[in-house]
Amino acid sequence: MTQDLSALPPGSMIGILGGGQLGRMLSLAASKLGMRTHIYCPDPNSPAFEVTPHKTVAAYDDEAALAAFADAVDVITYEFENVPAATAEFLAARKPLRPGANALAVSQDRLAEKGFLASKNIPVAPHRAVETLAELEAAIDALGLPAVLKTTRLGYDGKGQRVLRDRADAAAAFAELEPKPLVLEAFVPFDKEISVVVARNVSGEVRAFDAAENVHRHHILFTSTVPADIPPGVEKHAAMLAKVIVVALDYVGVLGVEFFVIPGDRPSLMVNEIAPRVHNSGHWTEAVCLTDQFEQHIRAVLGWPLGDPARMADVVMENLVGDEVLIVPGQLDGNTQPHLYGKTEIRPARKMGHVNRIVRRV
Numbered sequence: 001m002t003q004d005l006s007a008l009p010p011g012s013m014i015g016i017l018g019g020g021q022l023g024r025m026l027s028l029a030a031s032k033l034g035m036r037t038h039i040y041c042p043d044p045n046s047p048a049f050e051v052t053p054h055k056t057v058a059a060y061d062d063e064a065a066l067a068a069f070a071d072a073v074d075v076i077t078y079e080f081e082n083v084p085a086a087t088a089e090f091l092a093a094r095k096p097l098r099p100g101a102n103a104l105a106v107s108q109d110r111l112a113e114k115g116f117l118a119s120k121n122i123p124v125a126p127h128r129a130v131e132t133l134a135e136l137e138a139a140i141d142a143l144g145l146p147a148v149l150k151t152t153r154l155g156y157d158g159k160g161q162r163v164l165r166d167r168a169d170a171a172a173a174f175a176e177l178e179p180k181p182l183v184l185e186a187f188v189p190f191d192k193e194i195s196v197v198v199a200r201n202v203s204g205e206v207r208a209f210d211a212a213e214n215v216h217r218h219h220i221l222f223t224s225t226v227p228a229d230i231p232p233g234v235e236k237h238a239a240m241l242a243k244v245i246v247v248a249l250d251y252v253g254v255l256g257v258e259f260f261v262i263p264g265d266r267p268s269l270m271v272n273e274i275a276p277r278v279h280n281s282g283h284w285t286e287a288v289c290l291t292d293q294f295e296q297h298i299r300a301v302l303g304w305p306l307g308d309p310a311r312m313a314d315v316v317m318e319n320l321v322g323d324e325v326l327i328v329p330g331q332l333d334g335n336t337q338p339h340l341y342g343k344t345e346i347r348p349a350r351k352m353g354h355v356n357r358i359v360r361r362v
Helices: 021-032 047-051 063-072 085-092 101-108 110-119 133-143 167-176 232-248 293-302 322-331
Strands: 013-017 036-040 054-056 075-078 127-130 147-151 161-164 182-186 192-200 206-208 212-217 220-226 253-262 268-275 313-321 336-340 351-361
Touching (some): 013 085, 021 036, 021 047, 021 293, 036 047, 054 063, 063 085, 085 101, 101 268, 110 127, 110 268, 133 147, 133 167, 133 182, 161 167, 192 232, 192 293, 206 232, 232 253, 253 293, 313 322
Parallel strands (some): 013 036, 036 054
Antiparallel strands (some): 147 161, 147 182, 192 253, 212 220, 220 313, 253 268, 313 351, 336 351
């Protein structure tokens, strides 16, 4: 077999921006492949610091710390999509940044993201940009109510959005949500939400995992069930759209794509959002795939061939939020795989871990 000279060898150092649970799991996956990882995060209590001795505690705008970090690594990736654009550009000028700065720019701004998707003929919810209260009133006239008012940046797990059911709600919601501009999205009467985790490597190879059916509780992902209860044609279409997105972005790494399934005689799909990173709804892959999403991401950013994403069992992933993590020992059996994130402080609405439960082997 011909050696790929562009692939990074075992022992290489992967820089990871962000020290949360996703950074921790990426570091663990890299270690399995003989790689070293260096975590960069401003929070000295980051759980990812526990799994590697190489770390930098510094702000994302500290150019001296960023330059030293870049000098210490061979390739850079990230665990969250809100890496400042200036940080991404600074690092990309020094070492390969995978995924690239363009993927961050698109996914960090809901308006940019929707514009990008629409330009590729990928359906998104009808929406309007909102910079003033008068523009919000006009957007309500155009889209109707109910509708969802969202920040264009920095929103996650239900933060940064308000459901408008009555015009009287508009002024208060507009005043509360920051930063501006905002975006008003038409309410989509979807049947269910699914997500597809897709990967693309340096050479352009693309592989997608099976679609997961997602249920949220208090705006936080509660369970992801695989296989999703959707027609085969809908799943194939979702995988195809996810692949179109990573190719159009010239993307390297794992990307999560959330879809609304719109009911009808022929169910259709609408993209809710994309996430340029490993994804909470892909944690099930740890238990039932030869190559899980974390290893797939590491393979991609190293320039290695992608692994087989085939699923070997039906599975349900359940997030453990707040003090739910305390009941894990009493829930374990031979079909349950726990993964706790090493967070020392339990807080309401904080993701503390997850469990994968095997339902049926296939």
